[in-house]
Amino acid sequence: MSGASTAAYLARRAAQKERVRILYRRALKDTLNWAVHRHLFYQDASDLREKFEAHKHVEDLDTIDKMIAEGEATYNKWRHPDPYIVPWAPGGSKFTRNPVPPSGIEIVYDYGRENND
């Protein structure tokens, strides 16, 4: 158990913290996907926060890694099949709906006017 604050230890802790933050973010979005009504979402979000806070003080790196892996497995199990994605983002409904036309194309608005008119 490396209790000394070596650079490797700190780097590993920082990586774990980042994984935890990203996991919390995804889990929160998933909670919003499942519980669309706001009052239900608030309830579920506080429950999720409680679960994260309960293990906040754990210091052992391997235990933390195991818990993160368990959390990610639970998240993968509970992922919503039809998540809400912002319309213009990839996967949303407006994605590439009106792409910018390639440059060099010029539209001539002559409305079918003949040369004799």
Added chain:
Amino acid sequence: MALRAAVLRHIQVPVQTLTATGSKPLPRWSLGASLRLFSSHDDHLTKEEVIDRVLDVVKSFPKVDPSKVTPDVHFQKDLGLDSLDNVEIVMALEEEFKLEIPDKEADNIDSCNLAIEYIYNHPMAG
């Protein structure tokens, strides 16, 4: 011409009731920042609007003391929040501005400054 002048005079003032001539109701334009522009590329947010909305979102967070919130406050250092609270604030900002922020960049948003910069420079901020 006189009718046109009368119509224009009515447009420039917020109209509370229909005009006496019974013309079709004119659109009510409130004087101020919420002017509707009808082109699809003019609706980039102004910096003041971004700052106002970001500060409103941060102030309405239950764990935050509203009097301490300024445009360059750091979430964890100045407001005393947790890293998970940081994640929650970023999610609230995503919902407010209808953005989709990638996970890596959302992790980097640590202070009001960065949030305002990111949202202002995002092309699809709503």
